[in-house]
Amino acid sequence: MFAIITVMRFDLHIHSCLSPCASLEMSPSEIARRAAEAGVDGIAITDHQSARNAPAVAECARRAGIACLFGLEVQTAEEVHTLAIFDTVERALAMTDWVYEAMPRRVNDPETFGDQPVVTADDDIVEMEWRILAMGCRRSIPETSAKVRELGGLYIAAHIDRPNFSVIGSLGAIPSAPDGSPYFDAVELSRTADESVWAPRAEGYAATRSSDAHNLDDVALVWTEADCEFSVAGLKAAFAAKATRLSPRITSFVR
Amino acid sequence: MTFQELVSRVGGTVVVDNPDAEIGFAYASDLLSDVMGHCGDESVLITIQNHLNAIAVCTLAGIEAVVICHSRPVPDDMKDAAEREGVGIVTTPLSQFAASVALSDLKPSSR
Numbered sequence: 148m149f150a151i152i153t154v155m156r157f158d159l160h161i162h163s164c165l166s167p168c169a170s171l172e173m174s175p176s177e178i179a180r181r182a183a184e185a186g187v188d189g190i191a192i193t194d195h196q197s198a199r200n201a202p203a204v205a206e207c208a209r210r211a212g213i214a215c216l217f218g219l220e221v222q223t224a225e226e227v228h229t230l231a232i233f234d235t236v237e238r239a240l241a242m243t244d245w246v247y248e249a250m251p252r253r254v255n256d257p258e259t260f261g262d263q264p265v266v267t268a269d270d271d272i273v274e275m276e277w278r279i280l281a282m283g284c285r286r287s288i289p290e291t292s293a294k295v296r297e298l299g300g301l302y303i304a305a306h307i308d309r310p311n312f313s314v315i316g317s318l319g320a321i322p323s324a325p326d327g328s329p330y331f332d333a334v335e336l337s338r339t340a341d342e343s344v345w346a347p348r349a350e351g352y353a354a355t356r357s358s359d360a361h362n363l364d365d366v367a368l369v370w371t372e373a374d375c376e377f378s379v380a381g382l383k384a385a386f387a388a389k390a391t392r393l394s395p396r397i398t399s400f401v402r
Numbered sequence: 403m404t405f406q407e408l409v410s411r412v413g414g415t416v417v418v419d420n421p422d423a424e425i426g427f428a429y430a431s432d433l434l435s436d437v438m439g440h441c442g443d444e445s446v447l448i449t450i451q452n453h454l455n456a457i458a459v460c461t462l463a464g465i466e467a468v469v470i471c472h473s474r475p476v477p478d479d480m481k482d483a484a485e486r487e488g489v490g491i492v493t494t495p496l497s498q499f500a501a502s503v504a505l506s507d508l509k510p511s512s513r
Contacts, residue, residue: 226433281455282435311453
């Protein structure tokens with residue numbers, strides 16, 4: 148008997164043009180094409196506070212022949228960046244609605260923060276998101292973790308090695324519930340993080356490495372591998388077994 | 403208080419100059435959403451948020467200058483944005499509390 152082992156290589160943190168800080172060249176169609184060229188099997192698009200480009204991403208990933216999950220980078224009340232990732236567009240949009248309910252009611256100024264276009268799979272602009280996606284919401288990490296679990300998603304602490312907007316940078320450590328249970332399924336190391344330094348600081352969590360790409364050249368520049376199905380359940384099992392392998396880090400600007 | 407006076411009070415290093423700024427108020431916070439919600443104009447922001455988004459919040463709130471505590475390095479994109487938006491940046495080895503004490507002549511900022 149042989150077990151069929153599927154090696155999946157994936158990049159779980161990519162911004163589309165909807166993120167105010169991302170390049171406008173980051174349309175779902177270009178991202179999917181670039182990710183397929185770069186040789187990853189699966190991607191997740193995780194815009195700040197919103198999955199409103201998820202419908203276009205689903206279609207573009209299908210056309211490009213790569214697997215895709217749907218998420219958002221929730222900036223919590225603690226001003227910590229966290230990834231909420233789901234199997235379906237519907238769940239990612241339900242998460243988005245929940246985050247939007249707790250966003251400031253102030254209107255985005257594109258001159259200050261950047262444009263936030265919601266687009267189709269064919270790069271047409273549907274509308275400009277009016278909320279300030281660059282700002283945090285009033286949902287805390289414990290609340291967000293509970294909501295992600297309710298919606299059947301993955302919850303990952305983003306770029307824990309960075310001084311700003313990370314659990315360690317903002318809170319000093321990776322928080323867990325009073326009963327000791329974890330809020331997160333895994334942690335993310337950024338493209339430059341030294342795994343030998345930061346994996347031990349992940350305090351027993353599985354590590355992932357993702358690009359946090361804001362422009363096309365950076366899509367799938369770094370990645371994570373696991374022997375699993377590219378789904379929330381598959382990744383959850385791989386994370387629980389700490390069975391992830393990370394790409395080398397980027398140590399210079401020369402590629 | 404002038405920008406120059408502010409720099410000398412906190413024993414700071416000028417990263418981005420704002421020589422014409424008139425600063426009457428101060429606000430100390432490291433949560434940018436809190437700054438946006440409560441800090442008014444003609445203010446200095448005392449913070450450790452050495453990040454581009456801090457300048458965006460200054461622009462929205464009308465903040466004239468940022469004091470970055472503990473000598474945290476100011477990244478280039480933050481510096482560029484501050485130059486573009488006319489926001490002064492000064493770094494200081496002081497903590498947020500010590501910088502606040504040094505600037506205690508200023509009134510508490512609010513909106």
